[in-house]
Amino acid sequence: MDEVNLRLLAELQRDPRMSMSELARRVGMSAPAVTERVQRLEAAGVIRGYRLEVDPAALGLPVAAVVRIRPGPGQLTRVADAIRATPQVVECHRVTGEDCFVLAVHAPSIPELESILDVFLMYGQTTTSIVVSTPVPARPLPLPAWGA
Template sequence: MDKLNWAILQELQKNARISFSEVGRKVGLTSPAVAERVRKMEDSGVIESYKVNLAHQKTGYQLRAIITLRAFTGRLKAFLETVKTYKEVVNCYRITGNENIIMEVILKDQVHLEKLIDKLITYGETRTHIVLSDVIKDAPIVSNVE
């Protein structure tokens, strides 16, 4: 990973649909050179995928929450398999500390949240935090830290 690859990644994180020629103009490379570098980063696994970020509130899902789970003894493994089937869970991380899991969930309303919590409490103790707003939105996931 050199400085040009980092610059390309930063442009793609801002807009994954940007053309290679536009990226090239911004980082000082030709379109074919950018395409080749992107292909190599895809092939090596540096770039895993391209995603669409939804405005969930405009799709009828008005509530976003962060839920932590402290799994009951012997229930973590079962939870790790089951959580993959919960469509409400958009991000789920296994973490250190008092809780085992932290999840970001998108829900229609409080009733939907209650139903999800009812499922989760069979695996452990939960704590729910309602998201009021984004403080940092669409920040680059990676940057050159050198």
């Protein structure tokens, strides 16, 4: 990862929708050279995608929760399958410790959240925390300093 790639990533993290010509202008390169570098970063898996952020509350999903799941014996695969089949789960991590999964879930109401949780209760224990605020929203990864 050279300095130019780090500068490209920094600019794209600030505005992933900018044109290649604008990106080229910001880093002082030609648009074809920038396009080639970005394509190489994509092909190498450094840039995994571009995403749209939507306010869940604006879509009628104002209840956000963090759910930890501890599967019962032999239920790990069933829990993972249930998580994948639940569209209200927007993020899932397999973790170490007493719990095996940590989920981010959005629901239209507390009763609907309860219905979502009931699916997982068939396979193990859940611990749920309702999100009351988000002091640090999703943000870009810190990029290493050039030469570090």
